[in-house]
Amino acid sequence: MNKQGNAYTFIYAAVMVVVVAALLAFVSQALKPRQERNEMVAKKIDILQSIKVAATSADAEQKYEEVIGAHSYIVDFSGNKVEGVAFDVDLAVELRKPAEERLYPVYEAHLEGGEVKYILQLRGAGLWGPIWGYVSVNSDGNSIYGATFGHKGETPGLGAEIENDGFQDQFVGKQIFDNGTLKSIAVVKGGGSAGNVHQVDAVSGGTITSQGLENMLGDFFKGYESFLKNLERASHE
């Protein structure tokens, strides 16, 4: 057969693509359970990091059991608990619904000394793909105890800096409400004023990622607003 002919070239390309596709599909299926387990452990590490509990893939599950265990639940837009497992909520799916109909997972962390922190789960869009985060709130329902963010594929050195401690530590002590009205936290280019409890410094060179992060915070604090207000009311009683 003529190896330079069109027929040969077409058949060659078609066969090659089918073989490669079959191989990749098979490998992807075979490795899926392990990958999903790794992702679950990574999620627990992230959740723990938002309350400043350092965990590695080896001890994440044990620490998660100790600190959070079964103390997680789902709330709706009006702050009422709904049926379901918080850990299994996929925010990528929730994000497609209107804010009022979404499910919002809450993880309650019981720290040593009896303090309780409430961990909220967030998700939004960065420059290249999704970004997400966990923000832990004190029992006053207003001040932030800790925050951690992650991303799928933001530019390393620029947008990806939202993953760094230096950026995340800025959120500690910031406030979500201003005298009872939702104000969220602005990610300010050129540096927010240090004393302002509603601003953090943006990532230089990562404008769109910073903007996405700010939108994500606003979006989800709005979603958790009723829940946080209930917390605040409970803390006065």
Added chain:
Amino acid sequence: MSKEPLFSAKNLKLITGPIGSQNPITTQVLGICSALAVTAKLEPAIVMSISVIAVLVFANLIISLIRNSIPSRIRIIVQLVIVAALVILVDQILKAFAYDVSRQLSVFVGLIITNCILMGRLEAFALGNKPWPSVLDAVGNGAGYGLILIIVAFFRELFGSGTLTLPGLGELQVIPQVFYDWGYVNNGFMILPPMALIVLGIIIWVQRSRNKELIES
């Protein structure tokens, strides 16, 4: 025609050449992008090197095996498909067995596809040579690439963080605490990408000054 021994002088040169005077990074200046990106710590550099060697060896082997059947008009596409498939395999395996490292390497595993060393070796060597020399050529070039990556990462992590991170051992504090007590400070600049280029430049400088073959008249 008598059969050539597996490790004849000519074949060995395929491995030693790219590690030394024909090094893909320092002499041919290929694959710089990933050399800058994954060398802030030693562990990702080692894993990246192993990944590139694995992809390169299999790609060279496969292309060499099917070299006589590839229609020359779509040969670049065929090479790309094979490299891309191998890279996805590596990425999937890392996600399943070395999740933390795969998170650190993030997009750079995917970017192995665009590493010029790969396409270069496939076009220049595997398409015209038998499988065994192609494998040796891949090992040589991969090792040459990896060697430079590891040297750069070693210096960057040592002076930038004062630690060395090895696969399986975790982060080891190399510079003793006493030094810090005396006022030693880590050089934060080492962690930033420009220092990878400078370290690389120093390596090229040292290599050129010692190897007479590389000195341009």
